[in-house]
Amino acid sequence: MENKKERAILVGCEWSGISHSRFAYSMEELKRLVETAQGEAVLEVVQKRDRVDAATYIGKGKVAELRALVSELQADLIVFNAELSPSQLRNLQAAVDCRVLDRTQLILDIFATRARSKEGKLQVELAQLEYLLPRLGGRGTELSRLGGGIGTRGPGETQLETDRRHIRRRISEIKAQLETVVHHRERYRERRKKNHVFQIALVGYTNAGKSTLFNRLSAANSYEENQLFATLDPMTRKVVLPSGYTALLTDTVGFIQDLPTTLIAAFRSTLEEVREADLLLHVIDSSNPDYDNHQKTVQRLLSELEMNHLPQLAVYNKMDIKDSHFVPNAQNSIMISAKDEKDIHRLLLEIEKQVLAEMVPYRALVPQTEGKLLSVLKSDTILRELIFKEENEAYQCKGYALPGHPVLGAIQQYAE
Incomplete structure (x- = not known):
């Protein structure tokens, strides 16, 4: 059975000083992001403004209009074409009675479905948790009840504080794991550098x-x-x-x-x-x-x-x-x-x-007995000329190598 696509209302603010074509493209891109996340954009709501409303990002009138549209179009979520502050997200969610996402959350969601490697998954989870931490307060009443679990919470500690502690702990764990991956990558890179x-x-x-x-x-x-x-x-x-x-x-x-x-x-x-x-x-x-x-x-x-x-x-x-x-x-x-x-x-x-353009030229007469050196010249450099000179029992080599490559030192003694 095919998954039912979530219906999304897209919201964008066209600021004075930003060209209309750039804004229109940005909204089109938001629509494509929603489609990539397996959603369906059912309507675009646009407002022209000079500055952000500190409480709700858009004006109060538009918020009321959004609430009516959610009910009329039976929308599952509202996606804003900007990164909302924790308080804006909280206020909007309460006002429109519908799930509210911003551009950042949407991109993070897509990244979460695209990550294949362990490192990719860890990086996405880290970004999601760092995004979520300051916004936990806007998750509704289910996170503000008093807890009383044995050995897990202090007396009177709220569920919200427990969640915050859990997230901070998880962030530390991920950073430690990523640190290991980073060192692993560095070793690979050093090996590549060594091999020039x-x-x-x-x-x-x-x-x-x-x-x-x-x-x-x-x-x-x-x-x-x-x-x-x-x-x-x-x-x-x-x-x-x-x-x-x-x-x-x-x-x-x-x-x-x-x-x-x-x-x-x-x-x-x-x-x-x-x-x-x-x-x-x-x-x-x-x-x-x-x-x-x-x-x-x-x-x-x-x-x-x-x-x-x-x-x-x-x-x-x-x-x-x-x-x-x-x-x-x-x-x-x-x-x-x-x-x-x-x-x-x-x-x-x-x-x-x-x-x-990044390489340096070389020219050398390499004895035929230097099989290993000739092999390295063929594999690690751009060899433009390789001619066997019978009178010298050697190969005349012309080519290019990366500066600092050990082969340049090795052929120094045969340089012409």
Whole structure:
């Protein structure tokens, strides 16, 4: 039997000073978030305001209107296109007599269904608990009864305080577990650094086509779907460039405007994978009318995460269905469709060009007896020339290697 979709009323405030097109897109995005969470948006309620109402976010008249609409449309929940304060959430819930969610809760709910790895699940739970803690007071009377359980509560301690203590304890447990995972990741990263592997990370707005591109470049089996936040857990796979050189490619969680701060904090360890990258592939959906805002949102979040200094290649994706007003505006860019084989090859060539820009050239005459060294030159460097010179019984090698790679020291004695 098919699950009945929850009926949601969407509420947004159009502030003076924000363009109407940006607001309209934000509301459209909220609708897509509700659909991704298996809900159905039955109505949009919009109010133009100069400032937030401290008690209820929207005006008193709109709150009364919402209460009537809930009854009339038999709505299951109301979703606000902003992050509400604990008191606003409490007041609204009491006034409209219906479940009230804000944008942050909705994103957290989607993340909870998308998390696959243990780390992803822990990070989502941490973000949910940190969001819930200051809002516990708004959960209704069931949390304010006096408790009297043996050995679990002090005399006269309320259920609310017990819940708070339980949540704080759970937050500490999760942070300790995540700390272990972070150290584990760090060890992996150190090993990669020691092996001097070139690392590429895919970043971009949610639903820009990162997972599709990841699959085409690495022949992996990452989850790809036309929905928001299809990927949550980072995946790393090998990608072989046209020269035969092997790099590592990581797919990451999609960014979104007004990404909750609790989530940025919670996913910091996941995004550490991006921090260690030698090159960022910034995937942009050229079919989306709001692609320019998406670009700016990603750059702003990269800046917040102190990752905006990393070399970037802008990959304008979905060119086969590009928006009629699309104009590329990134300096270092390529335009492709992830579903076109020729475009993927062009992208791999462009990535190789970027890799070469980070490398240093070498030239050496390596004796044929140095089989191990020749093998490392083939696997760990971009070898452009390998010619056997009979008179020297040695191979003339020309190529490029990452600065600091041990192989550069090893061939020093054979340098031409």
